[in-house]
Amino acid sequence: MPELPEVETIRRTLATHLVGERLERVEVLHPHFLVGVAADRFARLYAGARVEELGRRGKYLIVRFAAGLPAWLVHLRMTGRLYVRETAPEPGDDPHLHLRARLAGGGWLLLRDVRKFARLYLLAAGPAGGGAEAGAFPLPPGWLRLGPDALGDELTPARLERAFAGRRAPVKALLLDQRLLAGLGNIYSDEALWRARLHPARAGGSLRPAEIRRLWAAIRSLLEEAIDWRGTTFSDYLDGEGFPGGFAIRLQAYGRAGQPCRRCGSRLESLRLGGRSATFCPRCQRRATTGDRVERPRTR
DNA sequence: TGATTCCTGTCC
DNA sequence: GGACAGGAATCA
Missing domain, CATH: 3.20.190.10 (MutM-like, N-terminal)
Incomplete structure (x- = not known):
């Protein structure tokens, strides 16, 4: 797509x-x-x-x-x-x-x-x-209502921070919201969160400034690399001349549920958030913030 | 905020 | 034969 x-x-x-x-x-x-x-x-x-x-x-x-x-x-x-x-x-x-x-x-x-x-x-x-x-x-x-282009100068860490402030929706869902930033779909939102080591279910408003900056940098580097490889052909995509992109084999999260994380070897997991699949590494992308991590007993 | 709709090929 | 994939609009 x-x-x-x-x-x-x-x-x-x-x-x-x-x-x-x-x-x-x-x-x-x-x-x-x-x-x-x-x-x-x-x-x-x-x-x-x-x-x-x-x-x-x-x-x-x-x-x-x-x-x-x-x-x-x-x-x-x-x-x-x-x-x-x-x-x-x-x-x-x-x-x-x-x-x-x-x-x-x-x-x-x-x-x-x-x-x-x-x-x-x-x-x-x-x-x-x-x-x-x-x-x-x-x-x-x-x-x-389209938000700033994910690769444009208007999208700054500060702008992302404002967009996420107070939001209880999962960060994965916020990344897919074209009103906040324009250009990410399910593939690159999974990839950006994997790169930034952020759990997709984290509430947007719970991200600390350093984490948001990490996410912003991950989005930038990810999109630039993907363009260098002429995009991701997962199933259907072809470019304007009918050629597939070369980024699919470089995907780290999307479509790799059950396979080992290329960073730590853990099995990647998948869950559904806002009607979309989210694939992530349960070890690299912890739900709690690193540093001041607090384990809460899970109800249910 | 979540489910449903649009579509059809693919996979189990 | 049915679930699933998904971007965005539309509804509850």
Whole structure:
């Protein structure tokens, strides 16, 4: 599932093919992914459109066009893929192909999604990338409340500390909350907590400043390394050129429940928090804070 | 704050 | 044949 490093890799790989390129013809094969615009109108609007820039905020990919056309705001959710190819399947040959756009310079831009969760919104040009006043097209509710990008300068340890202050929800759940910080999903939240040696069930508000700083640093180094490896291909993810990422074999926690921790050898455990699985090392990631650790008798 | 929904391929 | 995977929206 594309999280920040995967979307960033898609952005970079697509940019080399699309920036300055023109969409000659746009065909909507399965309008399910389009929000707030009819398929025929969409196709007409973007026939001949020239791509100006590719951006990203959190897990959203932004395709900006010349001539004041609204940008595409794309969320690939779990199995969505946006990529370029020399050839495209004929309509009907691939039931999961949603969009194909012929490029003026040759080749195709394709949107494919097995589970039909991916969405494309239209982001009207305007101050700050289209505020609420842009209005013409509906935007995802989550976009309007999106927190600072997990790799951006706005996300500082102090900001993370404020976001966690007083929160009783497990830190794992807070890391997944895109309003607090944008870009982490289940894979990288597990990994960040493993790196920072923090138990996923710890209440966010119980983290001490030093622990939050550790978590912040873990998030940064983790995401940067994952981007260097072109993201994690666990099952479905492919980059903008159709290639898998190389970070999967470097995962330390996610998907490794029952296997030995690569730091201490203990068996990794898994529990459910807020409807998500959380995999962690019961020895490296203690529930109590280190140093002033207090064992309380467990009820139940 | 937690369950449910959307989807379908994969795994047991 | 059923549980499970999961991001985000939506409900209770």
